[in-house]
Amino acid sequence: MSEAYDVIVIGAGPAGYPAAIRAGQNKLKVACVDEWKNFDGTYAFGGTCLNAGCIPSKALLESSELWQRAKHEFSAHGIAIGDLTLDLPVMQKRRASIVKTMTNGITALFKANGVVGIQGHGRLLPGNRVLVTGADGAEKTLQAVHVVLASGSTPVRLKTVPHDGHYIVDSWNALEFTEVPARLGVIGAGVIGLELGSVWRRLGSEVTVLEAMEQFLPIVDAAIAKEAQRHFNKQGLDIKLGAKVSAATVAGNAVDVRYSDAQGEHTLQVDKLVVAVGRRPFTEGLLADGTGVRLDERGFIEVDEHCRTGVPNVWAVGDVVRGPMLAHKGKEEGVMVADLIAGHFAEVNYRVIPSVIYTAPEIAWVGQTEQQVKAGGRAYKVGTFPFAASGRARAMEAAQGFAKIISATDDDEVLGVHVIGPMAGELIGEAVLAMEYSASTEDIQRTIHAHPTLSEALHEAALAADKRAIDGINR
Numbered sequence: 001m002s003e004a005y006d007v008i009v010i011g012a013g014p015a016g017y018p019a020a021i022r023a024g025q026n027k028l029k030v031a032c033v034d035e036w037k038n039f040d041g042t043y044a045f046g047g048t049c050l051n052a053g054c055i056p057s058k059a060l061l062e063s064s065e066l067w068q069r070a071k072h073e074f075s076a077h078g079i080a081i082g083d084l085t086l087d088l089p090v091m092q093k094r095r096a097s098i099v100k101t102m103t104n105g106i107t108a109l110f111k112a113n114g115v116v117g118i119q120g121h122g123r124l125l126p127g128n129r130v131l132v133t134g135a136d137g138a139e140k141t142l143q144a145v146h147v148v149l150a151s152g153s154t155p156v157r158l159k160t161v162p163h164d165g166h167y168i169v170d171s172w173n174a175l176e177f178t179e180v181p182a183r184l185g186v187i188g189a190g191v192i193g194l195e196l197g198s199v200w201r202r203l204g205s206e207v208t209v210l211e212a213m214e215q216f217l218p219i220v221d222a223a224i225a226k227e228a229q230r231h232f233n234k235q236g237l238d239i240k241l242g243a244k245v246s247a248a249t250v251a252g253n254a255v256d257v258r259y260s261d262a263q264g265e266h267t268l269q270v271d272k273l274v275v276a277v278g279r280r281p282f283t284e285g286l287l288a289d290g291t292g293v294r295l296d297e298r299g300f301i302e303v304d305e306h307c308r309t310g311v312p313n314v315w316a317v318g319d320v321v322r323g324p325m326l327a328h329k330g331k332e333e334g335v336m337v338a339d340l341i342a343g344h345f346a347e348v349n350y351r352v353i354p355s356v357i358y359t360a361p362e363i364a365w366v367g368q369t370e371q372q373v374k375a376g377g378r379a380y381k382v383g384t385f386p387f388a389a390s391g392r393a394r395a396m397e398a399a400q401g402f403a404k405i406i407s408a409t410d411d412d413e414v415l416g417v418h419v420i421g422p423m424a425g426e427l428i429g430e431a432v433l434a435m436e437y438s439a440s441t442e443d444i445q446r447t448i449h450a451h452p453t454l455s456e457a458l459h460e461a462a463l464a465a466d467k468r469a470i471d472g473i474n475r
């Protein structure tokens, strides 16, 4: 007889593991199957985010930022530290140990919430059964009332740029470099390209980023993108827009990259080449014939707004379904599904999902850009406040960038909030909460913000939307 569960989750990334935990909290009998293996061959829960994405990248962004500040900013504080030395093995050991602590944490959370964690491959069979193949190749079939598919995503590869994991690499390899490459090429000036480009630039690489689009960061509000580009150029990230890569070949210990742009054909020689041109949904080996689960033309599992696949009691969440490929979006979907299965009310507010790019300065936003509001035709007002006028940002030696709020003229609704500056990713939380609770711009204006904090920039931007800023000049 097969083992039976109320819920089986396939995938223990930030979409799958919260689904399993919430199902456990809802007193459902739940198992979570995951096949992630690290480079050393060990299994680990946590998916891309914990093992090869959000967490290791932020560990290195933090370390490299400290290195950068020690080198270039401490002197402004009157702190002289003489010659600095970079110990990359220690930096990488710290990164690996943070990852291990976090992934082990999931095992502990599973235990605490009654989730049976299974390491191995899961395949959905017709009739809501899951075939699990364990590390030793042994197979067993589990029966479920509900199955949640949370198999995540994988990097897009370019045919003309053959991945070899050493010279031509993806973001995961680029997080585990054991030496600082003297010359680093990055294809794609998206979130990964900018974050990883920043890490290695700060640690000393000469970084060239080749971006196919003519426009820099088109997903971001145009004023923010312009400010960001100015800072990245100043930091020495050589971002080439409109660059179409035609080939990359490994020659000796280097990679020759051929690309063309408006100026003509070029060859770039680098020591490592990171391909960061987006991610695609991962469903290889996930669905047996006859399950009825449908994929769209881009390979995403088709779901409705409640993450139902259309097959009774089969759900899908996270990067493998439509919407932004963000850990927190997947988490909310996972929790929603586990609550719906238990018969509770649950939904995800897809209009209020924050985004953060963890560069320096950081970039964060929620809601619509000014360009989107304009295209929608609704009358709007804009308030901005520069961190140059923030006492706290000055004290931090981080008085770069600005906060921007876009609000409807008719009813004062907050339509979008955009921040480029210190701790932007933390600051955006206030804007997310305000929009989630349908706060008006006046509500933010009337909310007391502690002084001196960075959050005053959002307060002043809200005041500036009505030309009532106190610490900035109203234009």
Ligand code: FAD
Binding pocket: 010, 011, 012, 013, 014, 015, 016, 033, 034, 035, 036, 037, 046, 047, 048, 049, 050, 052, 053, 054, 055, 057, 120, 121, 122, 123, 150, 151, 152, 153, 171, 172, 192, 282, 284, 285, 286, 317, 318, 319, 320, 325, 326, 327, 328, 329, 330
């Ligand atoms: P995944 O995290 O990909 O997890 C899916 C899991 O399912 C994996 O463990 C996989 O092995 C397993 N699996 C797949 N198929 C099967 C199967 N058949 N059987 C068993 N197991 C299976 N997002 C943010 O919000 N913030 C960030 O700062 C951020 N930084 C990132 C940095 C990098 C370098 C990268 C690459 C991504 C980053 N992301 C970030 C994106 C984030 O990692 C993803 O949005 C998130 O991991 C998606 O979660 P998921 O659970 O849907 O999928």
Ligand code: NAD
Binding pocket: 158, 187, 188, 189, 190, 191, 192, 193, 195, 210, 211, 212, 213, 243, 244, 245, 276, 277, 278, 279, 324, 325, 326, 355, 356, 357, 358
């Ligand atoms: P992305 O979509 O952010 O950026 C890819 C970039 O590559 C785009 O600018 C695109 O125009 C460019 N591009 C595509 N094909 C190209 C080509 N052939 N030549 C040159 N440029 C090309 O994707 P990403 O940076 O790979 O990140 C993947 C996903 O991971 C994103 O969806 C993102 O949401 C997620 N992620 C999030 C964070 C975060 O939240 N801070 C960090 C990293 C990754």
